[in-house]
Amino acid sequence: MKNRVRLLAVDIDGTLLDSTYRLPEENLKALRRAHAAGIEVVLATGRRHSFALSIAQQLGFDLWLISSNGAITRSLTGEYFHRDFLPVSAAREICACTTDFRGHMVITFDTEQKGALVLEHLEVLTGSIRRWLEKNSEYIDFVRPIENALTRDPVQTMFCGPIQRMRQLEVVLAGSPVLPSVTVLKTEYEARDLCILDILNRDCSKGHALRRWAEFRGFVPAEVVAIGDNHNDLEMLNFAGLPFIMGNACEQLKQNGWELAPSNDDCGVAAVVEKVLG
Numbered sequence: 170m171k172n173r174v175r176l177l178a179v180d181i182d183g184t185l186l187d188s189t190y191r192l193p194e195e196n197l198k199a200l201r202r203a204h205a206a207g208i209e210v211v212l213a214t215g216r217r218h219s220f221a222l223s224i225a226q227q228l229g230f231d232l233w234l235i236s237s238n239g240a241i242t243r244s245l246t247g248e249y250f251h252r253d254f255l256p257v258s259a260a261r262e263i264c265a266c267t268t269d270f271r272g273h274m275v276i277t278f279d280t281e282q283k284g285a286l287v288l289e290h291l292e293v294l295t296g297s298i299r300r301w302l303e304k305n306s307e308y309i310d311f312v313r314p315i316e317n318a319l320t321r322d323p324v325q326t327m328f329c330g331p332i333q334r335m336r337q338l339e340v341v342l343a344g345s346p347v348l349p350s351v352t353v354l355k356t357e358y359e360a361r362d363l364c365i366l367d368i369l370n371r372d373c374s375k376g377h378a379l380r381r382w383a384e385f386r387g388f389v390p391a392e393v394v395a396i397g398d399n400h401n402d403l404e405m406l407n408f409a410g411l412p413f414i415m416g417n418a419c420e421q422l423k424q425n426g427w428e429l430a431p432s433n434d435d436c437g438v439a440a441v442v443e444k445v446l447g
Contacts (some may be wrong), residue, residue, distance in 0.1 A: 174445050175392040178235070178379050178392055178405060180437060181214040181224055183358075183398035184415055187434045192227055199442035204230045206446055211235060213375045215356055215367060215401055218243050219281055220305065238354050238367050238401055239378035240324045241279065249400075251381060253373045254322035255351065256307065262347040263326050263368055264316045270338050273330040274315060276323050284310040287318040297361060298329045307400060328366045330355060335364035342368075355400040357419060367401070376404025383408075396430065396441055398422070413441045 179185050179200070187193055200210055200284045206426035209442035210228070213235040221236050225245055235242050242250040246255065260276065267274065278285050285308035288294075294302060302309060312318040328338055335355075342353055352373050356365040371398035375397075385391055395402070395409035398418040404428060414422045416432035423429070 173392055174208055174394050174411065175385055176209045176211065176386065176394070177210045177386045177442070177445070178213050178375075178395040178409065180375075180397040180399070180402050180405075181216060181221060182418060182432055184396055184402075185212070185433075185438055186224070188417075192224060193439070195436040195438050195439040197227065199436075199439035200228055201230065202446060203442050204228075204232075204417075208445070209386065209388075211379070213239070213379060213395075213397075213402075213405055215283070215354075215365070217241075217277060219285075219308075228346055233382065235375055235378045235382070237277065237324050238369060239373050239375045239404075240369055242378050242382060250385070251378065253370050253371045253378075254279070255368065256309055257319050257322050258327055259347055259350050259370070260319050260323055261316060262345070263342075263351070264314075264319070266345040266347065267328070267338065267341060270328055270330075270334075270341070271315065273328045273338070274332070275327045275329065276315060276318055277325055277327060278321070278323050281308075283308060284318075286310070287312050287315060289313045289315050294329060297363060298365075324369075326368045328368075330364065331362050332359065332364045335366055338366060338405065344364075357400060359419075374404040375402060376406075376408045379405050380408050394441065394445055396438055398433065411445075413437075 210232050215238045218236040240253045242280045271289050287310050354367045365436040391410035393409040394411040394414045396403045398415040412427045413430045414427050415437045430441050
């Protein structure tokens, strides 16, 4: 295996980080060993680039970040490789068909200042989502109605809330005429009763972004390892010739026959790197 692997793509939350959102020393050392062995490391996350940057910088070497579930591919120094925005017309259609879910909606833009995250209000966003918003407070702007913020193409629209509430939204989206022109990616945490639905441009995902990067670098799927834990990692895992899922992965991923690594609290990423390096 070690002679075949040239690219290692690693999800962040639920995979690289443990359940307390810390980067275990074992995972850190393992990725540094992979880098030293000549394997290129890419982090692929649903986080915005700026919110993932502090994690990537801990690794101590240059790498590229696939962020916002594949919409942005950017270096640690800020250089862009690719951006895939949601057309403002599609974003407006989403707003029009989801009026009952406005309190769960966040629109994100590719900027590093106030207005990167736009909401109508914070009345129904609680728990870990509220804590995430508090950490990003300097980037938040409140606009009501939220359509007024759509003066340019956003990165995505995002809906966050309890699992049952987001399942109701999935039904609404399934019946919307905008569905064929967008991609809906789901991240679900049953233990926290939290579901995040990211709506991006058509054919935008971690998998599409990883394929684009691998082709640019001259890597074929058989030379790519991917590690993930949730629904939004599906396309990335399907692309990789050597997919691994975490022991804490959602049940749907465990039905695909992919190799199971230890959980994120048991340093599953380090275990995969150990196997890759032999």
